[in-house]
Structures are given as structure tokens and as C-alpha cells.
Amino acid sequence: xxxxxxxxxxxxxxxxxxxxxxxxxxxxxxxxxxxxxxxxxxxxxxxxxxxxxxxxxxxxxxxxxxxxxxxxxxxxxxxxxxxxxxxxxxxxxxxxxxxxxxxxxxxxxxxxxxxxxxxxxxxxxxxxxxxxxxxxxxxxxxxxxxxxxxxxxxxxxxxxxxxxxxxxxxxxxxxxxxxxxxxxxxxxxxxxxxxxxxxxxxxxxxxxxxxxxxxxxxxxxxxxxxxxxxxxxxxxxxxxxxxxxxxxxxxxxxxxxxxxxxxxxxxxxxxxxxxxxxxxxxxxxxxxxxxxxxxxxxxxxxxxxxxxxxxxxxxxxxxxxxxxxxxxxxxxxxxxxxxxxxxxxxxxxxxxxxxxxxxxxxxxxxxxxxxxxxxxxxxxxxxxxxxxxxxxxxxxxxxxxxxxxxxxxxxxxxxxxxxxxxxxxxxxxxxxxxxxxxxxxxxxxxx
Amino acid sequence: xxxxxxxxxxxxxxxxxxxxxxxxxxxxxxxxxxxxxxxxxxxxxxxxxxxxxxxxxxxxxxxxxxxxxxxxxxxxxxxxxxxxxxxxxxxxxxxxxxxxxxxxxxxxxxxxxxxxxxxxxxxxxxxxxxxxxxxxxxxxxxxxxxxxxxxxxxxxxxxxxxxxxxxxxxxxxxxxxxxxxxxxxxxxxxxxxxxxxxxxxxxxxxxxxxxxxxxxxxxxxxxxxxxxxxxxxxxxxxxxxxxxxxxxxxxxxxxxxxxxxxxxxxxxxxxxxxxxxxxxxxxxxxxxxxxxxxxxxxxxxxxxxxxxxxxxxxxxxxxxxxxxxxxxxxxxxxxxxxxxxxxxxxxxxxxxxxxxxxxxxxxxxxxxxxxxxxxxxxxxxxxxxxxxxxxxxxxxxxxxxxxxxxxxxxxxxxxxxxxxxxxxxxxxxxxxxxxxxxxxxxxxxxxxxxxxxxxxxxxxxxxxxxxxxxxxxxxxxxxxxxxxxxxx
Numbered sequence: 024x025x026x027x028x029x030x031x032x033x034x035x036x037x038x039x040x041x042x043x044x045x046x047x048x049x050x051x052x053x054x055x056x057x058x059x060x061x062x063x064x065x066x067x068x069x070x071x072x073x074x075x076x077x078x079x080x081x082x083x084x085x086x087x088x089x090x091x092x093x094x095x096x097x098x099x100x101x102x103x104x105x106x107x108x109x110x111x112x113x114x115x116x117x118x119x120x121x122x123x124x125x126x127x128x129x130x131x132x133x134x135x136x137x138x139x140x141x142x143x144x145x146x147x148x149x150x151x152x153x154x155x156x157x158x159x160x161x162x163x164x165x166x167x168x169x170x171x172x173x174x175x176x177x178x179x180x181x182x183x184x185x186x187x188x189x190x191x192x193x194x195x196x197x198x199x200x201x202x203x204x205x206x207x208x209x210x211x212x213x214x215x216x217x218x219x220x221x222x223x224x225x226x227x228x229x230x231x232x233x234x235x236x237x238x239x240x241x242x243x244x245x246x247x248x249x250x251x252x253x254x255x256x257x258x259x260x261x262x263x264x265x266x267x268x269x270x271x272x273x274x275x276x277x278x279x280x281x282x283x284x285x286x287x288x289x290x291x292x293x294x295x296x297x298x299x300x301x302x303x304x305x306x307x308x309x310x311x312x313x314x315x316x317x318x319x320x321x322x323x324x325x326x327x328x329x330x331x332x333x334x335x336x337x338x339x340x341x342x343x344x345x346x347x348x349x350x351x352x353x354x355x356x357x358x359x360x361x362x363x364x365x366x367x368x369x370x371x372x373x374x375x376x377x378x379x380x381x382x383x384x385x386x387x388x389x390x391x392x393x394x395x396x397x398x399x400x401x402x403x404x405x406x407x408x409x410x411x412x413x414x415x416x417x418x419x420x421x422x423x424x425x426x427x428x429x430x431x432x433x434x435x436x437x438x439x440x441x442x443x444x445x446x447x448x449x450x451x452x453x454x455x456x457x458x459x460x461x462x463x464x465x466x467x468x469x470x
Numbered sequence: 471x472x473x474x475x476x477x478x479x480x481x482x483x484x485x486x487x488x489x490x491x492x493x494x495x496x497x498x499x500x501x502x503x504x505x506x507x508x509x510x511x512x513x514x515x516x517x518x519x520x521x522x523x524x525x526x527x528x529x530x531x532x533x534x535x536x537x538x539x540x541x542x543x544x545x546x547x548x549x550x551x552x553x554x555x556x557x558x559x560x561x562x563x564x565x566x567x568x569x570x571x572x573x574x575x576x577x578x579x580x581x582x583x584x585x586x587x588x589x590x591x592x593x594x595x596x597x598x599x600x601x602x603x604x605x606x607x608x609x610x611x612x613x614x615x616x617x618x619x620x621x622x623x624x625x626x627x628x629x630x631x632x633x634x635x636x637x638x639x640x641x642x643x644x645x646x647x648x649x650x651x652x653x654x655x656x657x658x659x660x661x662x663x664x665x666x667x668x669x670x671x672x673x674x675x676x677x678x679x680x681x682x683x684x685x686x687x688x689x690x691x692x693x694x695x696x697x698x699x700x701x702x703x704x705x706x707x708x709x710x711x712x713x714x715x716x717x718x719x720x721x722x723x724x725x726x727x728x729x730x731x732x733x734x735x736x737x738x739x740x741x742x743x744x745x746x747x748x749x750x751x752x753x754x755x756x757x758x759x760x761x762x763x764x765x766x767x768x769x770x771x772x773x774x775x776x777x778x779x780x781x782x783x784x785x786x787x788x789x790x791x792x793x794x795x796x797x798x799x800x801x802x803x804x805x806x807x808x809x810x811x812x813x814x815x816x817x818x819x820x821x822x823x824x825x826x827x828x829x830x831x832x833x834x835x836x837x838x839x840x841x842x843x844x845x846x847x848x849x850x851x852x853x854x855x856x857x858x859x860x861x862x863x864x865x866x867x868x869x870x871x872x873x874x875x876x877x878x879x880x881x882x883x884x885x886x887x888x889x890x891x892x893x894x895x896x897x898x899x900x901x902x903x904x905x906x907x908x909x910x911x912x913x914x915x916x917x918x919x920x921x922x923x924x925x926x927x928x929x930x931x932x933x934x935x936x937x938x939x940x941x942x943x944x945x946x947x948x949x950x951x952x953x954x955x956x957x958x
Binding site: 192201381 | 489493524532533535537564567568608616619648792793817818819828847878929932946
């Protein structure tokens with residue numbers, strides 16, 4: 024007998040008999056014989072709870088984890104500190120076993136948490152409105168590009184090569200099928216080449232996409248790019264690291280029109296790439312063109328304040344093929360984790376985390392480049408990630424570091440042929456001076 | 471009873487975190503980063519202690535209703551019980567603490583799990599391979615339709631730009647089709663709840679890329695003409711797309727691949743018991759028949775020479791549809807579920823889900839209009855039109871159900887049934903629960919007769935009453951505004 028069904032075989036027989044059926048098979052008489060399976064599915068033999076726990080543990084033990092190794096790898100997913108209370112909140116089954124809050128009277132918990140999340144995203148980014156989140160940082164850019172094309176009524180998107188390669192690939196995939204053209208623009212000294220960018224803007228351009236800090240870790244001149252966009256009556260989409268906003272100027276203050284980003288850093292575990300969340304915010308005038316769920320405040324018949332899903336005429340269940348997007352979920356539990364994270368860190372904590380990232384990454388950068396084995400790649404200021412050029416082949420270096428229980432940086436040569444042996448390292452608040460010193464010692468030792 | 475916003479709790483200087491002191495030499499920030507790039511004022515985030523935060527979110531959780539709270543018969547959503555061991559195993563450090571950009575050799579456990587899950591889902595659906603990258607059902611649909619379009623383009627059939635979708639389909643079907651540049655043609659459902667083959671034959675042409683179908687349909691009925699439908703579509707060069715929202719009805723009984731479907735998306739958060747999370751994260755794997763495998767998103771996980779690896783060398787692939795490899799932690803839970811159930815268990819799930827739905831439908835059809843009088847699959851649709859004639863709507867009755875401690879069914883969907891109520895009890899409920907629910911619904915039907923005003927004013931016992939949705943749209947308040955900004 025299988026687990027997780029509360030009825031027994033004899034109860035099932037009784038229920039069948041009550042409906043005048045003799046056998047279970049009769050319930051499936053509408054399924055044509057020709058398409059019946061008529062054999063058992065070929066699946067592994069079922070495991071008991073204890074056996075399952077053992078099996079899963081054995082699989083888990085075959086992975087390298089940031090709990091046991093010192094992690095200097097980022098490139099879109101970061102080993103930040105997650106306060107214990109975050110998991111306690113998202114483990115409350117009233118949150119995680121609920122569906123989408125379509126019935127607001129019994130969903131005020133989820134709805135209010137999303138309203139608080141939207142507020143925090145607006146506060147961080149300096150934007151007017153935020154949605155309840157999308158799948159991740161990559162799809163957030165694809166959705167933002169779509170939105171920009173609708174607003175400007177043009178079909179071309181210019182994206183900087185300093186944007187995360189996976190985000191660019193995702194944008195290319197979406198654009199190929201919905202009739203948009205994506206043009207990539209080059210960098211100069213580790214940041215978007217603004218002159219090159221300007222030369223690419225034409226009468227078909229709808230938006231510019233940049234990332235700040237960019238994939239190399241460098242801080243972009245957002246203000247100048249925003250001015251360029253405004254001058255040409257096109258939109259600026261900025262993808263941003265939310266932790267950096269503890270110290271860096273919010274994109275909203277620098278003229279961005281749509282601000283998106285990967286929210287994993289805010290209280291979500293690495294989990295081999297997901298689930299994460301994409302945050303999504305915009306200027307108020309673009310509210311009705313936004314994709315995704317939005318929660319609004321209202322009142323009940325007695326004047327009590329409450330929250331509902333709102334602006335739903337943008338969405339697929341009402342508008343079908345005319346919707347602003349096909350998305351019909353948000354990463355609600357991940358957004359809740361982000362909300363709890365930002366609540367616990369608060370004003371002061373976020374600044375402190377950001378400052379620690381800044382100080383430690385600069386310490387690591389200095390220590391590495393003090394050795395002749397590693398040289399500086401780009402002159403730009405950076406936040407928590409930076410790029411150095413190694414004298415040593417990176418594949419070999421990273422594998423040797425793994426043997427010393429250190430997760431080394433990202434090999435930029437994988438995505439940028441011109442950046443062979445350029446090593447992208449992330450240093451979060453979790454790395455101690457001792458760990459950084461050990462990384463430097465082991466990395467230099469190899470050479 | 472409203473809960474104060476977190477921003478209205480707390481005082482300046484209160485802290486809910488503890489961080490170590492900076493152990494590297496501290497430099498002045500504007501020496502590292504030019505001042506023009508720095509933030510002038512802090513964001514208005516809460517300033518609360520850990521206990522304040524925990525009490526706040528605990529209070530919020532208590533305003534919610536989940537599967538663990540009670541019966542949750544949302545049709546087409548498959549709100550089955552979410553096993554606790556699956557939550558535990560997904561949180562093992564060996565999964566939750568794994569960086570996605572680590573080399574293959576350092577993540578063999580994760581890759582093995584993804585590879586085996588791919589093959590198990592392929593077996594369950596009758597497909598050749600399955601990509602676990604899509605993040606949700608709608609995302610799986612989008613990826614599946616991209617595959618369809620890439621396939622036709624590869625075969626030099628760029629003119630196939632239309633897609634046929636039944637009038638009972640989920641709203642995501644036409645929305646996803648529009649996002650891949652398809653024009654949507656609607657096919658009507660006949661009086662038995664099937665796609666009308668004659669009409670379908672007329673709609674098919676060399677401009678049609680394929681048909682999207684949910685089977686069982688959103689009416690909870692198995693498509694009786696499925697063999698003929700598949701033939702019609704294939705004979706004119708189209709592909710058959712399976713919306714897997716309702717797979718819970720047929721596991722081990724029949725498979726989309728055997729019915730003739732070429733592309734399938736699944737919802738791990740429905741059929742395979744991963745929790746819905748209040749609206750996400752989900753997971754929407756997309757599976758395909760052999761000739762479509764080259765078009766799957768990259769990377770594809772392969773097993774070669776005793777090692778698992780991420781394969782990016784797929785020249786015909788549609789490419790990446792999101793970062794990394796999908797909602798991995800969700801896949802872990804669904805994998806654990808299948809490993810627990812096995813073949814017989816999954817078949818038992820579907821049989822019991824269908825049994826429970828028929829049992830409840832038989833009890834309710836005396837009091838509510840049943841528009842399609844057939845054996846249902848895992849869900850069924852009633853119409854509240856009899857009650858509507860007395861001035862009480864389906865929405866009123868749904869709200870009244872909350873007063874009796876149950877979550878309402880899906881309402882006003884599918885669109886072709888007036889005052890629709892779509893019940894999906896799932897296999898995890900027992901007979902007593904179904905009997906009790908039937909009792910309550912009969913009681914509500916009686917209330918409609920005897921005291922309609924009572925039902926129209928419901929709910930009374932929920933944390934808040936019916937909310938003014940028109941006001942929410944007309945005067946949008948989409949975030950909290952700090953007092954200082956109000957004064958500006």
C-alpha cells in the first residue's frame with residue numbers, strides 16, 4: 024500500500040459499491056483500450072521513509088557544498104548569510120501549503136507579505152511600483168524587454184555584453200520566438216562602452232539593458248546610460264544586485280525605467296540554481312504594462328484594511344492571448360524568504376552586509392594582485408565581485424583548489440573568448456580573513 | 471482583524487541580525503567607490519528585533535489557509551498533501567548548499583538526480599526525454615511551444631503560425647502561444663465535453679502548427695475521441711501538445727505519448743506533491759518524443775563513461791529559458807515522491823483521485839446542476855445556475871464554504887460552464903472528509919433556498935470580509951509609503 028492516502032483498500036471498495044461499480048477499472052471506461060498502458064510503469068521499487076532518507080543522503084553526499092568548502096564562486100548565485108529565522112518562517116505550512124491567494128479572505132497572510140515585499144523592492148531600487156516577483160533574474164530581463172517593446176512600440180533591444188551570459192541567452196531565446204531583435208554591445212575596460220552603445224541606437228530601438236554591478240563585478244555608469252536612453256526616448260532596463268543597494272545608489276535615482284534582478288542573495292539558499300526569484304520594479308506610469316501578479320491594499324465591507332490580487336486585467340486568466348505575459352505564478356515562498364531576510368537585516372543590517380562584502384572583496388583583490396601571478400583586469404570600481412587575470416590555466420587551478428576544499432572563481436573564458444584565464448571571484452560577508460588568506464596562499468602556491 | 475504592517479512595528483536602532491565584526495583592514499568607502507555611485511539615504515526597511523519579526527510573520531501565517539489546514543478542492547490545481555520527508559530531504563546541506571556553477575565532478579549527486587528524474591518522468595509520460603529547466607507550468611508551456619516552432623522552422627515549415635486551442639483551455643495556453651508568435655484559433659467543445667473532430671478537421675491546414683490539449687480536460691472528462699483527434703492533427707503535419715495540469719488522473723493507466731502527444735509539460739507542484747508555496751515556486755518540466763529531443767533547452771544532462779555531465783552542445787536547441795537547470799529543490803521533492811510511490815503507488819494515486827472525485831460528484835449532483843453527465847476523472851464541474859436563479863451566485867456559495875472551514879473549489883472556470891464550480895478532491899482525502907464536505911454543500915444549497923441573504927453576505931468567520939476589488943483597481947495602493955515621504 025502506498026503512502027499519503029488516508030483511505031484503505033476496503034474503504035475504496037465500499038465507495039465503488041456505493042456508486043454501483045464492481046471494479047476500479049470501470050471508472051476509466053472513457054479511456055480507449057488502444058491507448059491503455061496495460062503494464063506497470065518501469066520505475067524503481069518504492070522506498071520506505073527510512074530508505075528514502077538514506078538514498079537521498081547518499082546522493083547529497085556526492086556534492087561539494089558551501090557549508091564545508093570556502094566559496095569564492097558567484098557569477099549569478101551567491102553564498103550569503105541566511106539568518107536562521109528565515110527558514111523557520113517559510114517552513115510554516117500555512118504559508119508553504121497554500122495556493123495562489125485567489126480567495127483573499129483566507130489568504131491575507133500571503134497577500135500582506137507580498138505587499139510588504141513590493142514595498143521593500145521599491146525602497147531598495149528607488150522605483151514606484153513592483154510586482155510580486157517572477158521566476159528569476161534571467162526571465163525578469165526577458166519579461167522587461169517584452170514590456171519595453173510594448174511601451175515604446177518598437178522591436179529592438181540593445182544589451183551590454185557585461186550582462187550575465189545566462190541572462191543574455193535567456194533573452195535571446197524569448198526574443199527569437201516573439202519577433203524581437205537583440206543586439207549586443209561591447210565593453211571597454213570592464214564596463215559598457217557608452218560610445219559604442221550610442222552608435223547602436225536606431226529608429227527601431229525600444230530599450231537598453233545593463234547590469235549593475237555588471238557580470239565582471241564592475242560598477243557601471245548608470246546615470247550616463249540613463250541620460251542616453253532618455254535623450255533617445257527609449258527605456259533603460261537595469262538588472263541589479265539587491266545586496267549592493269545597501270551602499271550603492273538605487274537605479275531609480277539614476278533614471279532607470281525598469282529595474283529587475285536576481286533575488287536569491289536575499290535569504291534564499293543556493294540549491295544548485297533554484298528556486299530563486301526575479302524582482303521586478305518600474306516607474307509608476309508603466310504599471311499597466313507590467314507582467315506578473317500585483318497585490319494592492321483595499322477595504323472590506325466594514326472598512327477593515329485588507330489585501331487583494333489587483334490589476335488582474337493584465338493577466339492571462341482574464342486576457343488570455345492579449346495578456347502582458349503568460350506568467351501565472353510568482354515565486355511566492357522565495358519572495359517571502361526575501362521579505363523575512365530584509366525585515367531581519369533592516370536598514371542597518373543591509374548596509375552592514377554590503378559594507379562587509381565591499382571591504383572583504385577589496386582585501387582579497389589586493390592580496391591576490393600583490394602577487395605577480397594575478398594581475399588586475401579592469402580599472403573600474405567594484406562591489407563584491409572582481410576579475411583578475413591568472414598566469415595559471417583556470418580549469419587546473421580551480422580543480423586543485425577544490426582538493427584543498429576551496430571553491431575557486433568563475434572562468435570568464437567560458438563565455439568571453441577574449442578573456443582567457445580571467446578569473447571572476449565573489450567575496451561575501453561569509454568569508455573570513457583566514458579563508459581569504461588561505462585562498463591566496465593556495466592559489467599562489469600552485470604557481 | 472488586520473495585522474499591522476511590518477513597517478509600523480519596531481523602533482530606530484532595533485536589530486534582528488548578528489554579523490561578525492569586519493576582520494580585514496577597513497578602508498574608507500568613498501576611497502574604494504566614487505561618491506557619485508553611493509547611496510545618499512538608507513532604504514526604509516523595518517527596524518525590528520528577531521522576536522518582533524517572528525511574531526509578525528507567525529501572525530500573518532495564521533491568516534492563511536493551506537492544505538495542512540484542511541480540505542482544498544481547487545480544480546485543476548491538485549492540492550494534494552505535501553509529504554514532510556520531502557521537505558526535509560530538499561533541505562539537506564548536500565542539495566541546498568550546492569553552487570550551480572561548480573564543475574560537473576563536484577556535483578555528481580545533483581546531476582544524477584536530475585538525470586534519473588528526467589528518465590522517470592519520460593517513462594510516466596511516454597516521452598523520450600524531459601527537460602527540468604522550466605520554472606512553472608506556464609513556463610513549461612512556453613518552452614514546449616518554442617520547441618514546436620523550432621521544429622517546424624527546422625523542417626522549413628515557417629508558415630505554421632497558428633495554433634488550435636479548445637475553449638475549455640487554461641488561460642496560460644493562449645497567453646503562452648501569443649508569446650511565441652502564434653495566432654490562436656479556438657475549437658469548440660461538443661455537448662459531451664469532447665473536442666469536435668469534424669470542426670477540428672475543418673480548422674486544420676498547412677498553417678497550423680499544432681493543437682494544445684488538456685486530457686482529461688478542465689471539465690474533468692477524458693477526451694473520448696483522442697485517437698481520432700491525434701490522427702487529424704498528425705495527418706496535416708501538426709504536433710500535439712499535452713497540458714499536464716491534469717496528469718493526476720491517468721498515471722499508470724495511460725500515457726500522453728501513447729495517446730499521440732508529441733510534447734508534454736508537467737506540473738511537479740500538482741501531480742508530484744510539491745507544495746504550492748502560496749503561488750510558487752513550481753516546476754514545469756517539458757518532455758518530448760524522440761524526433762524533438764534535439765530542440766530541448768540546454769543544458770541537457772547526459773550520462774557518459776560512468777559520469778553525469780551538463781551537455782551544452784545541442785545546435786538545434788531552443789537555448790536556455792532561465793538561469794541554470796530549473797527549480798532544483800522542487801525537483802528534489804518530486805523525485806523523493808516518485809521514489810516513495812513506485813509504479814503501483816502512482817497508479818493507486820490516480821485511481822483513488824478518480825474514485826474520490828466520482829464519489830463527491832455523485833453526492834452533489836442531486837443539489838447542483840451537473841452539465842456533463844459522465845463518469846468524471848480526477849475532477850468535475852458543477853454549475854450554480856439553479857442557485858443563481860434564486861439570486862445567489864457561485865461566488866456567494868464559495869465564500870460561504872469558508873465559514874464552514876473549507877477552501878472553496880475553483881470558480882467561474884472553465885469559461886464555457888455558467889456559474890462553474892470545479893472540484894478536485896485529490897487522492898489524499900478520505901471518505902469521511904468527502905461525506906462532511908457533501909453535507910456542508912447540501913446545507914449551503916438549503917440555505918440558498920431558505921435564507922439567500924445569509925449566503926450573499928458570506929463570509930462571516932474569516933479574518934476579513936469580502937474585499938472591495940474595484941477600489942483596489944481604481945485607487946491603487948501597491949506599497950506602504952513612509953510618513954516622511956507623505957510630508958514631502
